[in-house]
Every structure is written in structure tokens, then in C-alpha cells.
Amino acid sequence: MKREFYIENRKELYRNLEPGSLLIMFSGHAPIKTNDENYPFFTNRNFLYLTGVEQENTILMAVVGDSGAKETLYILPPDAHAERWNGRRIKVDEAEAISGIQDYKFLNEFRDDLSKELFAWDRERVYLDFDRVYEKEPGKEAYELGRYIKEHAPFLKLENVYPKLRTQRTIKKSCEIEAMKKAETITKAGIEAMMKASKPGMYEYQYKAEFDYALAQHGVLSPGFPSIISAGDNNFCIHYYGYKGQAKDGDMILNDVGAVWDYEINDVSRAWPCNGKFSERQKLLYQCAYNTSEYMFKTLKPGVPLMEVDNMIRKYNFEQLKEAGVCKNFDEIGTYMWHGGAHHVGFDVHDAVDGRGLAVPGVVFCVDIGIYHEEWGIGFRLEDNCLITENGCENLSRAIPRTIEEIEAFMGK
Structure with a gap:
């Protein structure tokens, strides 16, 4: 897919979100299979549909306004030792060429930025991808963050973006x-x-x-x-x-x-x-x-x-x-x-x-x-x-x- 596909997918989604809200999407990570072996990584499909980026532990955060959104993609930092073992990590220019997102930060900056956005004076709601199909299915990053927000920022309204993406993908x-x-x-x-x-x-x-x-x-x-x-x-x-x-x-x-x-x-x-x-x-x-x-x-x-x-x-x-x-x-x-x-x-x-x-x-x-x-x-x-x-x-x-x-x-x- 060309980058225009992902850009338009995000724009279409932003048009259906409340201005002043925060959208956070996770690429996911490979779960442990046994001992020190993980299952192969499989990118969350909604994250992929919006970004085209196939890399685990990657996060899209967007502050939705009246005429668009301020987007940031948080990626893994370069790490020669980790890349020697587990493969090359995507670089900023490569991620931009795929997704069309222009603002990038490394993953370790996400928590500080999240705190600032959660407590912004005009923030009212946070959209997360609650995509669990079965009740007993293990909760992923969105569910963990949802619990964190309920505890630390209970004044914000949590919204599920999953139904909107289902409609969009139809x-x-x-x-x-x-x-x-x-x-x-x-x-x-x-x-x-x-x-x-x-x-x-x-x-x-x-x-x-x-x-x-x-x-x-x-x-x-x-x-x-x-x-x-x-x-x-x-x-x-x-x-x-x-x-x-x-x-x-x-x-x-x-x-x-x-x-x-x-x-x-x-x-x-x-x-x-x-x-x-x-x-x-x-x-x-x-x-x-x-x-x-x-x-x-x-x-x-x-x-x-x-x-x-x-x-x-x-x-x-x-x-x-x-x-x-x-x-x-x-x-x-x-x-x-x-x-x-x-x-x-x-x-x-x-x-x-x-x-x-x-x-x-x-x-x-x-x-x-x-x-x-x-x-x-x-x-x-x-x-x-x-x-x-x-x-x-x-x-x-x-x-x-x-x-x-x-x-x-x-x-x-």
C-alpha cells in the first residue's frame, strides 16, 4: 500500500472523533511461547491499517483537533546490540515514507508525553482500541493503559475506537x-x-x-x-x-x-x-x-x-x-x-x-x-x-x- 492509503485512513478516523480527544494505538508485541522463545510478531491489524508500520512496541498518539490531528509515532531507538540479535529496527525516515507521519520520538519518551496530554486543560476523552473478542482473552496494552487512566486521570472519559474502525474497514x-x-x-x-x-x-x-x-x-x-x-x-x-x-x-x-x-x-x-x-x-x-x-x-x-x-x-x-x-x-x-x-x-x-x-x-x-x-x-x-x-x-x-x-x-x- 502507498503512504496515501494510511494517511487517508487516519484522516477519516479523526473526522469521526471528538475534537480535543486523545487517540492512542499500539502495534503490540510478540508474546512468550516458552522459556526464552517468543511467538513470531504479528502487528495489530488496526494499528497497521492506520500506519503501515510493522514493528512491535510502537505507539501512535494523536491529539485530535477541529481540523485534523497532531500525530506522533513512538518507535524503538537504535540499538546495535539488540538489532544484532533480533533484526534491524525501523528508522525515522523509513517509517515516515511508509506512514506519512512526520513527528517521531523514541519509545522512552512516551510516558512523559502521555502525562502531559492526559492533564492538558482541554482534554476530555481518550480513545483506545479495546478489541478483545472474548471475555477471558488476555488484555493487551490498551487495557493496561485504560486501567492506568482510570486510576490516575479518572476525570477523563474512556472511549472505544474499535467500533469506529470496524465501520471504516467495512x-x-x-x-x-x-x-x-x-x-x-x-x-x-x-x-x-x-x-x-x-x-x-x-x-x-x-x-x-x-x-x-x-x-x-x-x-x-x-x-x-x-x-x-x-x-x-x-x-x-x-x-x-x-x-x-x-x-x-x-x-x-x-x-x-x-x-x-x-x-x-x-x-x-x-x-x-x-x-x-x-x-x-x-x-x-x-x-x-x-x-x-x-x-x-x-x-x-x-x-x-x-x-x-x-x-x-x-x-x-x-x-x-x-x-x-x-x-x-x-x-x-x-x-x-x-x-x-x-x-x-x-x-x-x-x-x-x-x-x-x-x-x-x-x-x-x-x-x-x-x-x-x-x-x-x-x-x-x-x-x-x-x-x-x-x-x-x-x-x-x-x-x-x-x-x-x-x-x-x-x-x-
């Missing part, structure tokens, strides 16, 4: 959509590599190796989220990460994968028989999922309530399964559809957006049809990325083989 800018389309081409290469290599006796970790290798050839060193790749009975675990199963002749290969480009993630699921030839029962169920997907891409357009998309998928897929003789009553649909049929994608694979309104141009979400028939031993999902356009929608992942005929022809079995 509609993708044109550069985000272009990045998603680039990510789709890389995901296509990875899925096709797995299809070409597929054969009975192949282990799940070998499929994963094919996918990871294809991504690396395009400069993507890590997928947008942990890949779900399974065979046979393992397909009946929704979030499966074992990779140790072996495909038996006739098994379906399920994969739920996605590359990332310029921080934009895509999420695609394809399924195929490991031997390259669908059985009659596999064809029957796969066609139900495919017909449902095609129906959704013909139906989705501006004005559709986003909260209704999942229900639309379930109802139409039920009719397909009923016609195929699998289901008799809608009450049975939960036996074969185990998860939701739609979620937003973007900087997160389950993107932090406001999904309560109507579909509008620039919204991107997955159309995810999963069918799991345990009695027949067939479980899979067909998932594509839907971009709402001015007059309808676009399937961003359509180029990845998805019909029975396309899959069998591509696999050449």
Missing part, C-alpha cells in the same frame, strides 16, 4: 481491492499446485508443502491464515491443522486457504477427489454446493441485508439437498451444514467490520457453502470471495477451478 478502497485480486492469483497458483500433485497415498503435509511452495514463488512467505488442508475423515473437523492424515483412493481433499498481498487476505475453499475423478455421490453433493454458490453470485447486490446472506445460503442449499434426496425438512439442514455461509475478509481473514447494514459497493465477503455427510464419508466446502459492485457482485476467485468439469479436466485424471 468498505474497501480501490487499492485494497486490487491487492485482493493479486492475492487471488497467488492463491490460485497454490490450489492448482495441490490439484496437480494430488494422488491416493499422498499425505496432508505434502499437499500443504505444495501450497506453501507455490506461494513462496510469488514472494508470499506465510499465508493469510493457517491453512486448513485435510483428507477423508479429517474433513469433518472444521478447523483442522493436523496435516498428518493420508489420502485414500476416493477420498475428498478439503482445503480452506488464502494468500495475502499488501495485508489484504483472501479466503478460498476448493475440494476434489484425490484421484481426480468424482464419484456419483461426490458429484451429487458437490453440485448442490456449486448451484448454491452460483445462485448467490447472481443474487447478491447493493441493498441486500448483510446479516441475511447466511440464511439465504442455508435456505437455497437446503432446496438443493432436498431435491437430491438428502434432506426432507429444513430442520435437518444442521446435520449437513455445520458452519456459517459468509464472513468478511480484508486485513483479517474474518475481517473486523460492521456487518449489520446493507451490502454496498466495496464490501467484500466470502460465500462459503459447506456440506458434511458423515454417513457417506463426504465432507467439503466451496468458498469464494464476493465483491459487491455498483450493479451486482463479482466473484474474485472464479478463475480457480470450481465446477466438476473444470476440476476433473485440470487434474487430468
